[in-house]
Amino acid sequence: MLRVGLTGGIGAGKSTVAGRLDELGATLIDADRIAREVVEPGTAGLEAVVAEFGTEVLDADGALDRSRLGRIVFDDDERRRALNAIVHPLVYRRREQLVDEAGPAAVVVEDIPLLVENGLAPSYPLVLVVHADEETRVRRLVADRGMSASDVRARIAAQATDADRRAVADVWLDNSGPPERTVETLDRLWHDRVVPFEANLRAGVRAARPEHVVIAEPDPSWADDAHRMAQRVLRVAGESALRVDHIGSTAVPGLAAKNVVDLQIVVADLATAVEVAGALPAAGLVRMPDRWWDVGRDGRAWDKELACNADPARAVNCHIRPESSPAWRDALLLRDRLRAAPDDGAEYAALKRRLAARGYGSVDEYAAAKTSWINAMLERADAWAKRVGWRP
Missing domain, CATH: 3.30.460.10 (Beta Polymerase, domain 2)
Structure with a gap:
């Protein structure tokens, strides 16, 4: 099994990349989806959130009002840490359960928006970061989600910087251009790197290397x-x-x-x-x-x-x-x-x-x-x- 950490900033197109990897045969685990599941009505997670933040974070049907909760924690580090202390352990346990169910020959791609912010990169043998320049991200989110440009920029500023993401990236995928170019790059990555990587891990063998010594120029x-x-x-x-x-x-x-x-x-x-x-x-x-x-x-x-x-x-x-x-x-x-x-x-x-x-x-x-x-x-x-x- 190979576990791949997938991340990227808001509007970078991470969901598109995740969808293509799913089509190629990866087992996709979506951390955001799990985070919603563990606080659904009737769960211990939702009970804990209400105990910490009060009933005002519930909507009329008794479900979590994520927008209201988001406004409470967005600019408050202490409140955000309290929420994370409740949700993150629940998400982690569910993720590990899904990984175990994937099987020994799987390529498990874990879609984690806050992989960098939460220091999770070292947990994965391969980290794929989806990138798009800021103007492209703003334009996409204004058009696709109806967000204001100022709101988009505030959310980008609250996330990890490009430099932070580059520091953990084994693969830096620029998704600023046409979707077909991204798909072509992903397909090459899958067949040339990801599939052999998983096979080598499962077999316990080193990846092939040149038979003869080749001296390369210094590389930062x-x-x-x-x-x-x-x-x-x-x-x-x-x-x-x-x-x-x-x-x-x-x-x-x-x-x-x-x-x-x-x-x-x-x-x-x-x-x-x-x-x-x-x-x-x-x-x-x-x-x-x-x-x-x-x-x-x-x-x-x-x-x-x-x-x-x-x-x-x-x-x-x-x-x-x-x-x-x-x-x-x-x-x-x-x-x-x-x-x-x-x-x-x-x-x-x-x-x-x-x-x-x-x-x-x-x-x-x-x-x-x-x-x-x-x-x-x-x-x-x-x-x-x-x-x-x-x-x-």
């Missing part, structure tokens, strides 16, 4: 991708994670690298590493089989766990290392030294390009060929760490 999006993935693995690992870091070359701004985000989770021991790795499908990562280890500078092997991406559109290696292994400290030391010393980074980039040009038959061979340079750099980095007082 690497840091954003790493941040989103780190939030997901931290949510899954919970208190078992002593720390989660973006490591490797993609963590060094301006450094050429393979287009693979490396994350590191430090845990108490190897047994915990195994447990955490086994739970990472909830973050879109699958535990790699067999034994994995790091070879220290002294030649000693240190066991670790490794989980990799099921998502065919974002390569990730997640190294889960026991606290006793020196490898986690070395990974951070090398990263920070290269961040602080651009000349060393340029030297490393030149080495990687030379090695990649030789056409190594596997990534493991390429990695082994870098070992002597990395060990020498770590020795220099040790001296730098003492000089500047570096700590991991």
Whole structure:
């Protein structure tokens, strides 16, 4: 099963996108619809709302007057938090029930308008944000819902910003243009990314990667991708994670690298590493089989766990290392030294390009060929760490 978080601002066209995903075969769960269901007449949810806000939030038939309630909570953070404390747990339980009923091979798309505002993005291995520029949203809502332009702009201002949504978006779908263009984009996304992602997760296999090493030019999006993935693995690992870091070359701004985000989770021991790795499908990562280890500078092997991406559109290696292994400290030391010393980074980039040009038959061979340079750099980095007082 793959769970997809779908969100977007008012008037962006999220419902249109949800409808197309439903046609393509997704199991659609609408948080707004559930939020209405859990406060229908006769429910415990409605009783709790009336107890908190009074009978004035009911209409003549005894149903919830959502407009009246909305006016009470719209500009009052305290009252809105009180409402959320009632409704959100009820919605969450119903959502989880529907997810369980969807089956193990489902693509479950959860339509959640306030996904960003409520900090829910790390709960989903894939987040799809539907966007439209503000003027388009205003024009749509004035024409389709009869809202005033000033009311629309006030509602837009009360929601998450575009920057907030971009920060959590694995897919940023611009729906400002013709509907047919959006449908075409969605169809490609479904067949090329979503369906393979779900199949890989269910089978427990890593998404395919290039057979040979390819060095890419520095990409600022690497840091954003790493941040989103780190939030997901931290949510899954919970208190078992002593720390989660973006490591490797993609963590060094301006450094050429393979287009693979490396994350590191430090845990108490190897047994915990195994447990955490086994739970990472909830973050879109699958535990790699067999034994994995790091070879220290002294030649000693240190066991670790490794989980990799099921998502065919974002390569990730997640190294889960026991606290006793020196490898986690070395990974951070090398990263920070290269961040602080651009000349060393340029030297490393030149080495990687030379090695990649030789056409190594596997990534493991390429990695082994870098070992002597990395060990020498770590020795220099040790001296730098003492000089500047570096700590991991």
